[in-house]
Amino acid sequence: MTGHDRPSRRLALGLLGAVPLAAALTRTAEASARSSGAGRIPQALRPGGDYDRFLKNLADEDEFSGTVLVAYRGKTVLARAYGMADKEREVPNRIDTIYNLASTAKPFTGLAIIQLAQQGKLRLTAPLGTYLDGFSRSVADHVTIHHLLTHTSGLSNYAEGVDIKRVTSSVEEEIAFRKEMHRRAETTFTPGSGHAYSSLGFSILGEVVETLTGTYIHDYIAANIFAPAKMTSSKYYTRHDWLTDERIAHPYIYQRDGSRVDGVRNLDAGATINGGEGTNAARSWLGSGGGGGFSTAPDLVRFALALESGKLLRHNRAWTELYMGSKIPIPPRPGSTPPTGSDQGFSGYGATAHLVNDQRLFGHGGGIAGGNANWTIYRDSDWIGIILCNYDLDIQSIISREREAVFGSTS
Numbered sequence: 001m002t003g004h005d006r007p008s009r010r011l012a013l014g015l016l017g018a019v020p021l022a023a024a025l026t027r028t029a030e031a032s033a034r035s036s037g038a039g040r041i042p043q044a045l046r047p048g049g050d051y052d053r054f055l056k057n058l059a060d061e062d063e064f065s066g067t068v069l070v071a072y073r074g075k076t077v078l079a080r081a082y083g084m085a086d087k088e089r090e091v092p093n094r095i096d097t098i099y100n101l102a103s104t105a106k107p108f109t110g111l112a113i114i115q116l117a118q119q120g121k122l123r124l125t126a127p128l129g130t131y132l133d134g135f136s137r138s139v140a141d142h143v144t145i146h147h148l149l150t151h152t153s154g155l156s157n158y159a160e161g162v163d164i165k166r167v168t169s170s171v172e173e174e175i176a177f178r179k180e181m182h183r184r185a186e187t188t189f190t191p192g193s194g195h196a197y198s199s200l201g202f203s204i205l206g207e208v209v210e211t212l213t214g215t216y217i218h219d220y221i222a223a224n225i226f227a228p229a230k231m232t233s234s235k236y237y238t239r240h241d242w243l244t245d246e247r248i249a250h251p252y253i254y255q256r257d258g259s260r261v262d263g264v265r266n267l268d269a270g271a272t273i274n275g276g277e278g279t280n281a282a283r284s285w286l287g288s289g290g291g292g293g294f295s296t297a298p299d300l301v302r303f304a305l306a307l308e309s310g311k312l313l314r315h316n317r318a319w320t321e322l323y324m325g326s327k328i329p330i331p332p333r334p335g336s337t338p339p340t341g342s343d344q345g346f347s348g349y350g351a352t353a354h355l356v357n358d359q360r361l362f363g364h365g366g367g368i369a370g371g372n373a374n375w376t377i378y379r380d381s382d383w384i385g386i387i388l389c390n391y392d393l394d395i396q397s398i399i400s401r402e403r404e405a406v407f408g409s410t411s
Contacts, residue, residue, distance in 0.1 A: 041072065041077050042405070042408060044404075044405040044408050045070055045077050045078055045405045045406070046077065046078065047078060049078075049405070050401075050405060051070070051078065051401055051402060051405040052078060052080065054398075054401050055068055055080055055082070055398070056080075056082075058393075058398075059082035059083060063391070063393060064082055064083070064389065064391065064393060064398075065082055065083025065084065065093060065252065065389060065390050065391045066081070066082065066083065066093060066099070066249070066372075066387070066388050066389035066390055066391065067079075067080070067081045067082075067093055067094070067095055067097055067099070067296075067297045067386070067388045068080050068081075068297070068386065068387050068388070068398075069095065069297035069298065069300075069301065069384075069385075069386040070383065070384070070385050070386070070402065070405075070406075071301050071383070071384040071386075072382055072383055072384075073382045074301065074305050074384075076298075076301070079095045079297070080095075081093040081094050081095050081097065083390070083391070085097050085246070085247075085248070085249040085250065085390065086246065086249070086250050086262075087250075087252070087262070088262065088265070089246060091246050093249060093390070095296075095297060095298065096233065096247070096296050096297070096298060097247065097248075097249050097296065097388075098233055098234075098237070098245075098247050098248045098249065098294050098295065098296050099248075099249050099294065099295065099296070099371065099373060099388040099389070099390060100242075100248075100249075100251065100281060100287075100292060100293075100294055100368055100371050100373075101291065101292070101293050101294060101295055101366060101373050101388075102281065102291050102292065102366030102367050102368045102371060102372070102373055103199060103202075103290070103291040103364065103365070103366030103367070104291070104364050104365060104366035104373040104374065104375060105287060105291045105292060105293035105295075105366070106199075106202050106289075106290065106291055106350050106351070106364055106366070107350040107351040107363075107364050108221045108225055108293055108350075109202050109205050109206055109209070109217065109221075109289040109290070109350055110149055110202075110205070110323070110348070110349045110350015110351065111225060111307075111312060111313075111323060111349075111350060112205075112209045112217070112220055112221055112224065112225065113145065113149060113205055113208065113209065113349070113350070114313065114319065114322065114323045114349055114350075115224060115312070115313065116209065116212055116213070117145075118313060118314065118316070118319045121212050121213075122145060122208070122212060123145070124144070124145050124146045124149070125144055125145070125146060126144060126145055127140060127141050127142060127143060127144050128140055128143045128144070128145070128148070128204070128208075129141055131145075131208050131211055131212065132182075132204070132207060132208060132211060134179075134182075134183045135182075135183060135185065136185075136186060138186065138187055139155070139185055139186065139187060142187070142190075142191050143155070143187065143191045144191065144192075145205070145208070147191045147192055147201075148198075148201040148202070148204060148205050149205070149327075149349045149350060150195075150327050150328045150347045150348075150349065151195055151196060151197050151198050151201065151328075151347055152191065152192050152193075152194065152195050152196075152328055152347075153187065153191050153198060153201050154187035154188050154189040154190060154191045154193075154194065154196065155185050155186070155187060155188070155196075155198045155200050155201045155204075156185075156186075156188055156196070156198060156200060157196070157197055157198050157199050157200060158199060158200055159181045159182070159184040159185055159200050160184060160186075161184060162181050162184070164270075164278065164279050164283075165268075165270075165283065166283060167267055167283045168283070168284055168285040169239075169285055170285055171216065171238075171285060171286065173285065174284060174285040174286060174288075175210075175216070178203055178206075178207065178288055179207065181200070181203070182200070182203065182204050182207060185200055185201075185204065195328060195329075195330055195331055195347065199290040199291060200290065201290075202288075202289050202290040202291070202350070203288045203289045203290035204289070205289045206288050206289015206290065207289065209289065217236075217288065217289050218235075218236030218286060218287065218293070221236070221293065222234075222235060222236070224312075225303075225312060226299075228306065228311060228312060229299075229302050229303050229305075229306035229307075229311065229312060230302050230306070231295060231299040231300075231302050231303055232299070233247070233295065233296045233298075233299050234293065234294060234295040234296070234299045234303075235293070235294055236286050236287045236292065236293050236294065237286065237294045238285055238286045239264065239282055239284070239285055239286070242264050242282060243264055243265070248294065249371075249388075249390040250262050250263065250264045250265070250370075250390060251263040251264065251281070251282070251368055251369060251370025251371040251390050252370045252390055252391055252392075253269050253270065253271065253272075253280070253369045253370035253392065254272055254370070254391070254392040255269070255272060256272055260370070260391070261370075262370075263280050263281070263282050263368075263369055263370045264282045267280060267282060267283050269369075270369055271369035271392075272392075278369060279368070279369055280368075280369050280370075281368035281369065281371075291366055292368075296388075297386040297388055300375045300384075300386050301384050301386065304375070304377045304384045305384075307320070307323075307324070307377070308320075308377065308379070322349070323348070323349050323350075324348060324351075324353060324362050324379070325348065325353060326344075326346035326347075326348060326353040326354075326355070326360075327346060327347055327348055327349065327353065328346060328347045329344065329345065329346055329347075330345035330346060330347055330352070332345075342355060342356075342357065342358045343355065343356050343357065348362065350364075351363055351364045352364060356403065356407075357403075357407045358380075359378060359379070359380040359381060359407075360378075360379040360380055361376055361377065361378060361379065362376070362377045362379055363375045363376035363377055363385075365395065365399070367392075367395070369392065370390060370391065370392055371389060371390050371391070371392075372387070372389045372391070372392070372393055372395040373387065373388050373389065373395075374386075374387045374395055374398075374399055375387070376399070376402070376403075378406055381406065383406045385399075385402045385403075385406065387399065387402065
């Protein structure tokens with residue numbers, strides 16, 4: 001949320017159920033750091049430190065609702081939960097609350113593709129038409145799997161002419177709608193000659209997984225990523241689950257009048273673009289290869305640890321590095337300030353693989369109407385940062401404060 005979009009109402013929300021757990025986990029992390037010779041946990045990342053106070057101030061101003069977790073070498077250093085997962089039922093957000101990840105789930109799709117490549121079931125350089133039919137010749141013959149993974153396919157973010165208010169009510173209806181949407185894909189530049197973020201491209205990759213495995217993308221990810229990583233609360237939940245499972249946070253969509261609307265219970269409510277009639281992720285029965293999986297902060301730490309250990313790619317370091325390494329430079333957005341010094345933005349295979357402050361960062365962010373998420377693996381300093389929100393907000397400011405605290409700890 002930008003400054004001019006900030007809600008006019010101010011509802012102070014206290015810390016809900018985070019202090020005892022965070023304190024216990026912090027003691028464990030400090031003991032681990034001492035035994036490893038890493039020294040004590042830096043003050044900026046401890047409970048009561050700069051990052052913690054920054055989050056609490058946002059929550060006190062009703063500008064943050066969600067869960068934040070920072071871990072060092074797999075041990076939780078700071079864990080906080082603010083606000084309500086479901087205001088109607090008076091269910092608070094907790095450390096283990098489940099959130100819609102939006103595009104933050106794209107790395108799962110990318111990893112599924114790399115797993116299939118490792119098994120010899122596809123080639124990254126193969127054109128899309130090798131695996132799927134029904135596409136125009138310009139897409140089928142010239143857009144490769146590599147292009148789709150790195151957002152260099154030339155496909156737009158969303159297919160033209162798609163009804164953003166369409167509501168699907170079953171897995172079968174959702175899959176059929178996606179396939180129809182995929183076949184509308186057309187390139188806006190020569191594949192490989194530019195970079196343009198494309199959720200449509202990743203949704204198509206989800207269909208590639210389904211075609212090659214005979215399994216829905218959400219079931220494939222559950223069996224081949226969530227299960228081996230022991231991500232026991234992660235799943236591509238349906239809208240029915242979202243409505244009935246009290247563990248799942250509802251998205252509260254900010255409206256122009258300063259109010260927030262529960263997007264799951266009000267499917268007509270949308271993002272505040274187009275007069276308040278924009279997108280609403282809950283209109284889809286469940287997520288796709290383009291995003292919409294659900295997870296918790298502790299589960300995302302488990303994913304990071306399983307990924308870095310090589311567990312999700314047959315303990316093969318070469319394939320793990322292929323997945324996590326930097327691939328394509330990401331040009332600065334028009335009007336933005338280009339990175340300076342050693343900071344460089346790169347696309348990986350499903351995630352960003354940036355170089356920041358002379359460190360390798362791997363992760364992804366995403367947003368839906370009424371929700372934002374981001375997770376980052378600081379590969380060279382053993383930190384993991386998770387931010388999960390069920391409000392529209394300026395998540396970049398939180399990411400920046402997280403990085404400032406982490407980088408300060410390594411100086």
